[in-house]
Structure formats: structure tokens, C-alpha cells
Amino acid sequence: MSSTFTLRPLGPSLGAEVLDLDPASVVLPETLAKLEAALIKHETLILSVPGLRPEQHLAIARYFGEPEVHTFYPNLGKGFEQITVIDSKQGDRADMWHHDESFLPSPPIITMTHAQVLPPCGGDTCWISMTTAYDGLSERMKHYLEGLNAWHDMNGPMTAALRQNVVTHERYVDVIKMNRRHLHPLVIAHPVSGRKALYLSPTYTTHIDGLASPESDALLGYLNAHCQQVQFGFRHRWRVGDMVLWDNRSVLHNAILDYQPHQRRMHRTSVFARGAAHA
DSSP states (O other): OOOOOEEEEOSSSSOEEEESOOGGGTTSHHHHHHHHHHHHHHSEEEEEOTTOOHHHHHHHHHHHSEEOOOSSSOBSOTTOTTSEEEEGGGTOOOOSOBOTTTTSSSOOSEEEEEEEEOOSSOOOEEEEEHHHHHHTSOHHHHHHHTTOEEEEESHHHHHHHHHTTSSOHHHHHHHHHTOOEEEEESEEEOTTTOOEEEOOOTTTEEEETTSOHHHHHHHHHHHHHHHTOGGGEEEEOOOTTEEEEEETTTEEEEEOOOOTTSOOEEEEEEEEOTTOOOO
16 A cells, blocks of 8 residues: 655646545555645645545544534534535535635634535636735735734625525524624735735625725725636536545635536535634
């Protein structure tokens, strides 16, 4: 059983496919250590593991930290509560640019999604490297952003979901009562690589603390448009059995909703840093 594999870069700024991986070795500590190093470098990794079992999925997640039992989505049940089921037949969707759960004090650090059922066409996912997007700013803009903090709030997407009849009014009220919002720096430093990254999204980031509303709106509008330039992104066309791991600290993602009425079902796990206060 070999822990070796090769990497094929997929995008100009992020993304790499793991090739020649022995599926039986995927949960070995030495394999996971090499995958972690590759993930820090490429920010998004594609693995072809069609036979991956739920216990292996969880073993990978536990290597990186503490797998989340998601508040909103169903899961695989007893023993596998940390594996969330994202199923379009149940109205589940993530067709907006976002960091996973950035409205928490300590959002997940890694997300991993395993493709189970795919539509005949469409259903791709896109990612943006927020480190490369930060590098692409002028030095004057980088200097201006230092020290600024922005609010991340779950209420916005929940309001949109209510308007689109994706959630009931009762569910909407329950979520709003949770008061899921938090203040985060607009520029963060990756704890492992040290690279600086923009930390915002058009989905959860509502306003910049301490700025007048017109100035905050203009700056967020500019930054969101800047990040979505094609050279900062990567788009993946899924195959059944693909598992994608991405660094939620430095990457935005968007699951494109262009496949209805067909089904798209994923098994997903988000991972918190060990000991982090994320409630």
C-alpha cells in the first residue's frame, strides 16, 4: 500500500487533481499529511475515490480537525452525524459565493464534499482563491484595508431563501433568532502558509464596521467584483465519486444551480480547528 501520488494543477491560481492515489491508502497518516501539504499549496484538491466509505470520509475529516454536526442539514444518521447530506431534491442549494459559515466566531477551516448523485449535465462548482485576489490589489488598497473589520450575517441568505419559498416562515424565524453574525477582519493571514487573504463574500458580508454606509457599500462592491475575475478562479465538472477538499479560510465557492429538474446529491463534512470556539 503506497502513500505516494502525483498532482496535476488545474487552475491558474488554485486547484489540483490528485493522481495515482491508492484508494486503500487514503486514510493513512502519511498520505493525509501529504494531502494536507498539497491543500495548503493549491487550496482546492480533487480526489477520485468512488468507493470511499463513510467511515473513511470521517477519518479524513478527523485528521484535519473536529467534524461539524450541521445545524440545518440532514446527515447520514447514527455514527455518521458529521456527514451532511446536501440533496437538491430536498431544496438544498449553495448557488452563491461564500465561505462556509463565516457568520460564526471560528468558521470551519476545511470543507470536503463527496459526489453521490449528479445531473446529466451542469452542477459544476467554482472556487476563488482569496489569497491570489488579495495579491492582485494595489499596494494603496492593501494599506487601506489593514485594520478594517466587516460583519458576516446569516440573515441575508435566509431572507432570500424565504422569498424564493426554499424555507418556511417558521424555519426562517428560528434561524433569525439564533443571531448568527460575527465581526471578522477584511484581511486575514493564513495560519499555516502565512499568506494574506481577503475575507468577505457577497452572501454573508453585510457592511464594514466604522464606515459610512455609502463608503462601505462601494468598497464591498469593488472587492466582490475584483475577487470574481476569472484568473482568480477554478471550475470543476464533477464525476460520481469525486471528493473535493478546499481551504475554507482562503477560498470562496459557488455551486452552480443550472441542472433542475435533475438531482444532485453530495455528502459533505466541514471541519473546525481543534479547540476553536465556534458556537
